[in-house]
Amino acid sequence: MAITTDTRLNQVKAHMLNYISQNKLKRNDQLPSEASIAKDLGVSRNTLREAYVTLENEGVIVRRHGIGTFVAQPPYIQDSLNxxxxxxxxxxxxxxxxxxxxxxxxxxxxxxxxxxxxxxxxxxxxxxxxxxxxxxxxxxxxxxxxxxxxxxxxxxxxxxxxxxxxxxxxxxxxxxxxxxxxxxxxxxxxxxxxxxxxxxxxxxxxxxxxxxxxxxxxxxxxxxxxxxxxxxxxxxxxxxx
Amino acid sequence: MAITTDTRLNQVKAHMLNYISQNKLKRNDQLPSEASIAKDLGVSRNTLREAYVTLENEGVIVRRHGIGTFVAQPPYIQDSLNxxxxxxxxxxxxxxxxxxxxxxxxxxxxxxxxxxxxxxxxxxxxxxxxxxxxxxxxxxxxxxxxxxxxxxxxxxxxxxxxxxxxxxxxxxxxxxxxxxxxxxxxxxxxxxxxxxxxxxxxxxxxxxxxxxxxxxxxxxxxxxxxxxxxxxxxxxxxxxx
DNA sequence: ATGAAGACATAGGACGTCCAACCTCTCGTT
DNA sequence: AACGAGAGGTTGGACGTCCTATGTCTTCAT
CATH class of the missing domain: 3.40.1410.10 (Chorismate lyase-like)
Known part of the structure; x- marks a missing residue:
């Protein structure tokens, strides 16, 4: 009953949610830049961007043009509850x-x-x-x-x-x-x-x-x-x- | 009140909304394939796909893997009374x-x-x-x-x-x-x-x-x-x- | 006739690249 | 000291390419 397919995009999303949780990031804390995360995870910046956009739509993060990406609302839920x-x-x-x-x-x-x-x-x-x-x-x-x-x-x-x-x-x-x-x-x-x-x-x-x-x-x-x-x-x- | 974020994505979206309206497409009518529309409009399939994804999220169309893209809810209100x-x-x-x-x-x-x-x-x-x-x-x-x-x-x-x-x-x-x-x-x-x-x-x-x-x-x-x-x-x- | 194999069309996913727009900070000129 | 130009970092937007997954339709052997 996996609603979340194991695509790279979802892996990236999961990773970011974990990242925020594990580092106990709070509201307005800055996330690493798209480029650096993409390099760390070995995915293209496009894919990472898509994950970021999705997370932004879901209200987890806020992206600010020319400045960076920030935590909006720390993730309350891990995957399976979803x-x-x-x-x-x-x-x-x-x-x-x-x-x-x-x-x-x-x-x-x-x-x-x-x-x-x-x-x-x-x-x-x-x-x-x-x-x-x-x-x-x-x-x-x-x-x-x-x-x-x-x-x-x-x-x-x-x-x-x-x-x-x-x-x-x-x-x-x-x-x-x-x-x-x-x-x-x-x-x-x-x-x-x-x-x-x-x-x-x-x-x-x-x-x-x-x-x-x-x-x-x-x-x-x-x-x-x-x-x-x-x-x-x-x-x-x-x-x- | 500047209203022109005239990105290609928005142009494509607007075009598709117009297309549905002008051809009076109804629910479950099929839209042209991503590839053909992209070629017609002279944009990359990526960009068109993004527009389609957005329109799908907005409930206007439904995309079905391996089959095609269909109208979900025509984007205009057909109204005389309205x-x-x-x-x-x-x-x-x-x-x-x-x-x-x-x-x-x-x-x-x-x-x-x-x-x-x-x-x-x-x-x-x-x-x-x-x-x-x-x-x-x-x-x-x-x-x-x-x-x-x-x-x-x-x-x-x-x-x-x-x-x-x-x-x-x-x-x-x-x-x-x-x-x-x-x-x-x-x-x-x-x-x-x-x-x-x-x-x-x-x-x-x-x-x-x-x-x-x-x-x-x-x-x-x-x-x-x-x-x-x-x-x-x-x-x-x-x-x- | 029937059914399996394969061709074809379609959407799904990901990558690498390029440039634009925006912001901050530094450094040199005044 | 004040200011402006510019460098460098960040997200925004778009393109072209490649391959995969999923349906449908045709073709051919049985």
């Missing part, structure tokens, strides 16, 4: 350490709204997974996933599953998954979820319903999520022209 | 009739948070517009726009302005506006906005902060919005590959 889900990335971007916890999971008959979105026959079964996502051990997202049984995902233990659902789906279906379509609204926290998010009933939360489609517009997973909006913000980039 | 703003579309989609009302407008010194996002000098002036968006005469969105004065928008009467701000900006700056970057969170409705949205204080609302950029990543407008979440849902399409 594999869970897109939401881990969001949490990471905000500066927390993400983790998952499975509350329950079972095969159930699809509820009407789910069945509707997934275009299932009546009485069709779905794998139901109830999880929470934690940021620095604090619960911030409550997740319910519904995956049609007919897809036939193979997982040794759903209870212990911490992999990337999207990756697993893509691999099992052997087709690229194309998009998540999400609807977002604000909502008052209902009582039954309150205990999981450890927030008072009625607190404003982001409620998201998200559907993953194949290229053929077949819905393969439907998820309901509740975000603790005090900690997590959603980020959209939308093209307007 | 006279005023993307939000009119959202309201329309939900089944209401959108309209606007200007509450107040003036030139003010940019508040710190706004000045920060727009990268303005201290004490720089901005055009401040306070509006509400109505769905079937019912207020559903509260909007505050901040536009740098130096852009020099020409409007006969801001009070009566109901045009499309984005269009006006694009025309005045004579450059395509590229993307909106938005941050969304849930929030309890504060008292000062309560009267405009006609909702009780403390009601859960969607709070959105939205920035419009040029192709060169210059921020040209910053907006704060509050959505009545009982009526409006936001809709995101995010590429996950």
């Amino acid at each position: 594999e869970f889900s897109p939401f881990a990335q969001i949490i990471q971007d905000v500066g927390y350490t993400p983790s998952f916890k499975t509350l329950s999971t079972e095969i159930v008959e699809a509820p009407p709204d789910v069945s509707d979105v997934l275009k299932l026959k009546a009485n069709a079964k779905v794998r139901y997974i109830q999880r929470i996502v934690l940021a620095d051990q604090k619960p911030v997202i409550y997740v319910e996933d519904f995956i049609p049984s007919e897809i036939g995902l193979q997982v040794t233990s759903w209870e212990a599953f911490e992999g990337n659902l999207v990756e697993l789906l893509a691999k099992t279906l052997n087709t690229p998954l194309h998009q998540i379509q999400s609807y977002i609204r604000a909502q008052s926290l209902p009582a039954d979820i309150s205990e999981f998010l450890k927030l008072p009933v009625g607190a404003p939360i982001l409620s998201v319903r998200s559907t993953i489609y194949t290229l053929d517009n077949q819905a393969v997973t439907f998820s309901k999520l509740c975000f603790n909006s005090e900690i997590i913000e959603l980020n959209i980039v939308r093209m307007i022209r | 006279e005023f703003s993307p939000f009119a579309q959202i309201i329309q989609d939900v089944g209401y009739t959108p309209s606007f009302k200007t509450l107040s407008t003036e030139i003010v010194e940019a508040p710190p948070d706004v000045s920060d996002v727009l990268k303005l000098k201290a004490n720089a002036k901005v055009r401040y517009i306070q509006r509400i968006v109505l769905a079937d005469q019912k207020p559903v969105i509260y909007v505050e726009d901040f536009i740098p004065s130096e852009i020099g928008l020409q409007v006969t009467s801001w009070e009566a302005f109901e045009g499309n701000l984005v269009e006006l900006l694009a025309k005045t700056l004579n450059t395509p506006l590229h993307q909106i970057q938005s941050y969304i969170r849930a929030q309890s409705l504060p008292a000062d906005i309560s009267e405009f949205l006609k909702l009780p204080v403390g009601a859960p609302i969607l709070s959105v902060r939205s920035t419009i950029y040029t192709l060169d990543n210059q921020a040209v407008t910053f907006s704060k919005l509050c959505f009545n979440s009982e009526i409006i849902e936001l809709n995101i399409v995010r590429m996950i590959r």
